Amino acid sequence: MTADRITVAVDAMGGDHAPTQIVAGALAAVAELGVAVRCYGRAEEVVAHVPGGVLPDGFEIVDCREVIAMDDEPASAARRLKDSSVVRAAQAVRDGEADAMISAGNTGAAMAAALLRMGRVPGVARPAIAVPIPVPGSHPQILVDAGATVDAAPEWLVQFAQMGRVYARARFGLDAPTIGLLSNGEEAGKGDTLRKTVFDLLQDEPGFVGNVEGSDFMRPGRADVIVTDGFAGNVALKSIEAALRSLATMVFATLDANDAAREAAQVILPLLLDAAQAYDPDHTGGAVLLGVKGVCVISHGSSNAVAVVSAARVAEACVRADVVTQLRERVGRAG
Numbered sequence: 001m002t003a004d005r006i007t008v009a010v011d012a013m014g015g016d017h018a019p020t021q022i023v024a025g026a027l028a029a030v031a032e033l034g035v036a037v038r039c040y041g042r043a044e045e046v047v048a049h050v051p052g053g054v055l056p057d058g059f060e061i062v063d064c065r066e067v068i069a070m071d072d073e074p075a076s077a078a079r080r081l082k083d084s085s086v087v088r089a090a091q092a093v094r095d096g097e098a099d100a101m102i103s104a105g106n107t108g109a110a111m112a113a114a115l116l117r118m119g120r121v122p123g124v125a126r127p128a129i130a131v132p133i134p135v136p137g138s139h140p141q142i143l144v145d146a147g148a149t150v151d152a153a154p155e156w157l158v159q160f161a162q163m164g165r166v167y168a169r170a171r172f173g174l175d176a177p178t179i180g181l182l183s184n185g186e187e188a189g190k191g192d193t194l195r196k197t198v199f200d201l202l203q204d205e206p207g208f209v210g211n212v213e214g215s216d217f218m219r220p221g222r223a224d225v226i227v228t229d230g231f232a233g234n235v236a237l238k239s240i241e242a243a244l245r246s247l248a249t250m251v252f253a254t255l256d257a258n259d260a261a262r263e264a265a266q267v268i269l270p271l272l273l274d275a276a277q278a279y280d281p282d283h284t285g286g287a288v289l290l291g292v293k294g295v296c297v298i299s300h301g302s303s304n305a306v307a308v309v310s311a312a313r314v315a316e317a318c319v320r321a322d323v324v325t326q327l328r329e330r331v332g333r334a335g
Contacts, residue, residue: 010308028308036059128230164225
């Protein structure tokens with residue numbers, strides 16, 4: 001690890017297509033981004049997916065014999081399986097052997113490993129997952145929390161908003177990010193007890209614009225950061241993803257409906273595919289776990305090589321923007 005070359009620890013065994021696609025993406029990240037990569041996993045399985053078995057400059061394999069499966073109980077597995085790829089990747093960040101970690105495996109295990117090995121930023125009550133939501137013609141919105149803390153206290157949501165604002169400023173260069181509280185109506189007083197309490201607490205927060213609804217996602221100018229508890233945030237995220245998949249299925253079926261449609265598709269389809277990249281999870285780079293003392297990027301379980309490169313790009317950007325230090329200075333406390 002050097003000052004000018006970012007080192008990323010990659011959980012090579014995590015994800016539906018591990019280690020094949022994870023290793024391919026890690027190699028591509030070295031070649032395309034110029035980052036160094038330490039791949040954590042069973043060495044013989046990782047090297048089997050390196051062309052010719054020759055490791056390029058900047059690519060290293062760290063042998064780990066244990067793997068946390070997608071259906072393992074996250075917290076106990078992270079504590080028990082100390083030689084697992086995701087735990088070792090988190091430990092590498094803690095020990096200064098890597099600047100950031102990436103995992104497409106068990107989300108709960110990645111969170112638990114980051115918490116256990118890196119620890120929380122002093123003063124941060126709970127971590128939160130920040131997910132970029134694409135917005136046509138604009139920068140992404142930040143949804144926080146997207147699933148890290150399901151049962152949240154009102155004060156924690158205030159911190160989620162603060163962390164989301166720091167991340168939006170550091171990651172997307174926004175001078176004064178706005179904050180919206182996800183509720184069932186935009187009027188003050190809407191929502192359950194949690195949201196009503198959080199609404200009052202957010203009144204003094206810079207950038208707070210009030211309640212926003214589900215229809216405000218992907219809407220330019222409404223709110224840069226949308227804050228909620230992890231339960232509602234995860235439901236909202238999965239709903240958006242399902243709606244986009246359904247829309248894509250409908251569009252492709254329509255373009256294949258008859259000969260005339262197929263002929264038109266020859267012109268329209270390349271344009272649609274180019275525009276759709278902004279909505280493709282493989283190109284968004286994954287989510288960032290805010291509130292831990294290190295950069296942890298959580299990619300979706302079906303990540304392919306492109307998604308791993310995108311995640312590495314986000315990891316590098318977070319390290320160079322020094323997101324963790326900014327969170328410590330603006331949200332946490334010294335220590």
